[in-house]
Amino acid sequence: MKKRVILGMSGGVDSSVSALILKNQGYDVIGLFMKNWDEKDEDGVCTATQDAEDAMRVAFELGIPCYTINFEKEYWDRVFSYFLDEYNKGRTPNPDVMCNQEIKFNAFLDYALNLEADYIAMGHYARVKEENGEYLLLRGIDKNKDQSYFLSRIGQKALSKTIFPIGDLTKEEVRKIAEEANLYTAKKKDSTGICFIGERDFDKFLDKYLLATPGDIIDVDGGKIGKHTGLIHYTIGQRKGIGIGGIKSGEPWFVVGKDLKKNILYAAQGEEHKALYSVALIGEEPKWISEKEPVFPLQCTAKFRYRQKDIPVVVEKSDDKLYVKFEYPVKAITPGQVAVFYDGEICLGSAIINKAIPLDEKYNFN
Template identity: 40%
Template sequence: MARILVMMSGGVDSSVAAGLLLEQGHEVTGVTLRLADAPADSGRVGGCCSLQDVEDARCVAHFLGIPHYSLNEKDLFTRTVLANFAEEYHRGRTPNPCYRCNQWVKFDHVLHWAETLGFEKVATGHYASLQEQNGSIYLKRGADRNKDQTYFLASIRKEVLSRLVFPLGHLTKPEVRQIAERMGLATADKGESQELCFAHDLDYRKALGEGAPGDLVNIEGEKVGQHHGIEGYTIGQRKGIGLSGGPFYVVQMDSGMNQVVIGPEECLYANEVEAGELNRFREIREGEVLSAFPRYRHPGSPARIESVGEESLRLRFLTPERALTPGQVMALYEGDVLVAGSIIGKVRMTEDSKSV
């Protein structure tokens, strides 16, 4: 049996993860991260940062009879995740803060902290699995495809996978709630958060501050209106543009010119992506076809690897994709096994696909 540190958010998933490991005979300790300020009376449910969430995790740990720590990591979170979030939006890109939090906080800083205290493994309530293949360990999609979270875990370094445990990988959400009820956990019927942990009123724009107004232009470059800051827009957006006629969609953002480009829906389609910050779990070969997920809960689309560099790649979807968004995560899979994570950069429609 192992000494395992469980990251407990105060929700049902991590509560059950801790309970299952305890039932298996492991020496379990819980830890809850304070990442951003959220008032206890904010009305949030199932998040990871409010005082109520910390208290819920503490109560579950007490009920299970395991030690519990609360770590204040607001400074680290602000310097890394929040800083990147703001920088990306100011550049006209759409970031994924959960991906970054896993990269810089949960599976980097916490792993180091756990190792310092002598824990052999770190566990979470993510819906993901680990699979050994040809002597290496890989992340594999969870059994519950509606809850699979390997997309958000694609930033984890390959070398730390052997130190991780995902007790819920073989379970569905309803099964997890049933286990929580069997265990008598107070979080059994706790709701799930649908928001960013640092945007408590569901409006991330308030976390970014005021943006600089600029021009709305059509695809010919003609001014057709004014925007109130590119931070308030994302690729594929239709609502809130403020123009009559249409329908119009946000098809591009130019932070250098402070312009938001709008156009018809057909302008949203592209088939070629240049992606950076490549985090690979195995060698990627030019010419191979992988299943690409350009956003969470995407069904996955076949894409051919055109070129691979040390930290970037270029791929081409076999069928053009709608609203490929710079700044978003591009996760690549071979079957159910995660091959790589990356960040979408430039997107375009190649000439030979414009008739598709």
């Protein structure tokens, strides 16, 4: 009897090729499109509707069933509310990480298992390996597309039931497979940005849900250099759109800190300014993929943004928080983002960045 796999189909080329691979491997494949958000963009178009149609068309081409499941309530309660709460705290969250933790590998998984699925599958560039009864999350073969960063907060139950059909492929190979199979999505461009924002103006989107209170921009030496439009509109390390044009001309300005109580945005001039750099961070809500704590101090590598290269670190634990010391100073550590830990190809888990420890204590704006 064929093993049943329920595949999350997004309407993109990655999940389309995943469906083709699973079918060719002899699985009983059922596509499921997750409707997590329902709102039209600035052109009056709901991109989820188009994506669902694309997923259905590919499923028809492959001769597999595909259905739509509505997770809007779960997404609002578990992801979007978290997103808004983090911005209200002056932090910069990563909703894609939380979507994987709470929706794709939680709500979706439970739904699929209730339909008597043997496995779920996703079109992520990552791999799963079983070793001595433990399931390991490995980086995808394509280092430019590896998505283990976004999967760093899922656990053993999810990994034991998950297949990543394209984890051993490069994006170029995925496109080639899609074109050779003449799939409808073969040349569809990759989606960009946060799923519920898409290509829209980010600040305008935030202003629909959160109160933005204008205030002063202060340079790191204490001088007032401008006005900000609301702290929710800025993130640590930001260069563009700060609105300090013409002040102390020369090198560009960067956001280096926020004071929520005084509603002050701090900025420094020059991309190598000391105020941009940190030597360590404090992480909260650690999640270990093995679901077992490592032995501390933990020597490993970490990345603090998706596209960032790995940095050697030493991780210590104090109470329920992690102290992560860097081998060398790191730029633009951003509270609310995710610190993801690795041992070579293995993703160990992650923690939410609570606070950056500055290179120079006089630039501590936390």
